[in-house]
Amino acid sequence: MGPAPSILVRMRTAYHEQLEGLNTILGEMCDLAGAAMARATQALLQADLAVAEEVITDNDRMNELSARAEEQAFALLALQAPVAGDLRGIVSGFQIVADVDRMGALALHVAKVARRRHPAKALPEEVNGYFAEMGRLAVQLAQTAREVLTTQNPQDAIRLQEDDDAMDDLHRHLFTVLMDREWSHGVAAAVDVTLLGRYYERFADHAVLIGRRVVFQATGQTPEQYLEVS
């Protein structure tokens, strides 16, 4: 009976090291998604083709990391016999991969609109301020998502929702500008602005989802359950 506990301890240690490894990859993916959205916004506002191309090329790196994260999560599931709390962490890991992957894809969409309209600017001057601010919020949300992945702090994870409320407000205001009778930039620009607005909004939604999953990783509860008891 002697060696059993020490084997268990070693298994648990190896397990937690691997789980940290997974979270490190997920954090790196959040960084990439945030950086991609920062540059995509720059490309959009300044009609900067080189920057748009960079975002598009760098997306390969996201796909690589995404594949590595899933492999790591499968290895964690398969190699040890995880306990309930660990299972939450791993399953959330898979879901976070999907969310941050999608954030990268949305930044890519923004960059592609900038490229498609180059050398013209995709955005009428009038809405530049909205997109500059939505870009800033998006990058901030990606950064907070990255931080809570590391700290596993449920309060901070829930706070992602508040930043998203600011994004939703901006998005709504943007629509009032579009719907205004004075909109003089034509239908093609309206279509671009509509889709671009949606990309930023969805980027923010996925960051919020990451926050929700971190709450579940850390507490085993949904944010609503957690707020009710705390």
Place this chain on the structure above:
Amino acid sequence: MGPAPSILVRMRTAYHEQLEGLNTILGEMCDLAGAAMARATQALLQADLAVAEEVITDNDRMNELSARAEEQAFALLALQAPVAGDLRGIVSGFQIVADVDRMGALALHVAKVARRRHPAKALPEEVNGYFAEMGRLAVQLAQTAREVLTTQNPQDAIRLQEDDDAMDDLHRHLFTVLMDREWSHGVAAAVDVTLLGRYYERFADHAVLIGRRVVFQATGQTPEQYLEVS
């Protein structure tokens, strides 16, 4: 040593029954998503408020099933010690929950546009045909996703991609109509059409993703890997 194999056999049987139970819930969710999109399209084309309200109310059922599916998947992970192939099935199960959940949300978005514009029609007559056909394709994709979940047939699962190509073609044509100088329905209608087109396209994308996950469930390979060796 006698009883051990029989215990294992019973564990495996219970396991497979539970996995089937999970896939049954996922199939039911696909049915719901397809039915929701069928009625949302009807509400949109006919400015039918009652049908739009039905779609919105019935979304609660989707959320219930979604929660049940996740519980079932966690129970499968936690209660037995699954082997590698089983793990693929369960993890894919979690991912499919997220996809089909999103399909339901997109049908809900369509219904809400119909409700918001009622008693007016959200769509100019000119694009009705596109949306009727996109609706038909979306419902068909949800149905095929449901079938391959049950049959686990990788060839059929891959074929979802082809139906999605038809959706992408329609979506592209829709944009040429929007961008045409002759578009006479104003910016507000263009914004609605842009977002609605995006909802149908994303609905189809998620059905394709379910197909990809079924290929992985059934073969342990991505569709690309599977096609290369088969």
